[in-house]
Amino acid sequence: MxxxxxxxxxxxxxxxxxxxxxxxxxxxxxxxxxxxxxxxxxxxxxxxxxxxxxxxxxxxxxxxxxxxIPFIGRCLSCNGTYDPVPENAYRSPCCDHPLEEIVSGxxxxxxxxxxxxxxxxxxxxxxxxxxx
Ligand SMILES: [Zn+2]
CATH class of the missing domain: 3.30.2320.50 (hypothetical protein PF0899 fold)
Structure with a gap:
């Protein structure tokens, strides 16, 4: 609850x-x-x-x-932002970097x-x- x-x-x-x-x-x-x-x-x-x-x-x-507020992560490899999804374990689609920084969400x-x-x-x- x-x-x-x-x-x-x-x-x-x-x-x-x-x-x-x-x-x-x-x-x-x-x-x-x-x-x-x-x-x-x-x-x-x-x-x-x-x-x-x-x-x-x-x-x-x-x-x-x-x-x-949308869920946005920052890729620490290329400094780009992306929409993390659980299907991908929240990894960045650009560099396959694990989610380490949450911009918003x-x-x-x-x-x-x-x-x-x-x-x-x-x-x-x-x-x-x-x-x-
Ligand atoms: Zn990247």
Missing amino acids: HEVDMTKCLLISLNEWRDRRDNTSAMVETVHLDVGRFTCVEPDQLVTTYNAAVQGSWLDGSRLTITE RELRIRSIDYRSDSAAALESSPIQRQR
């Missing part, structure tokens, strides 16, 4: 975000999440898990939007949060970074 753990991390991040902003009246509308294809997270499943987890909480009614971070606060009643967007 990878997605359940991911959802727990996500909720912790969102709680931290709210506490840090001291904005307890914030009503989150949309959470924009970057998910790398090498994280083994199934986006649809993560959305389902998220929707179930936020029921009854302050995040009830918010929506999770996921942007998938391991992201799991909140890109931004769309929310409404009672005081402003305006839609604001708050980019936050969380590197794991």
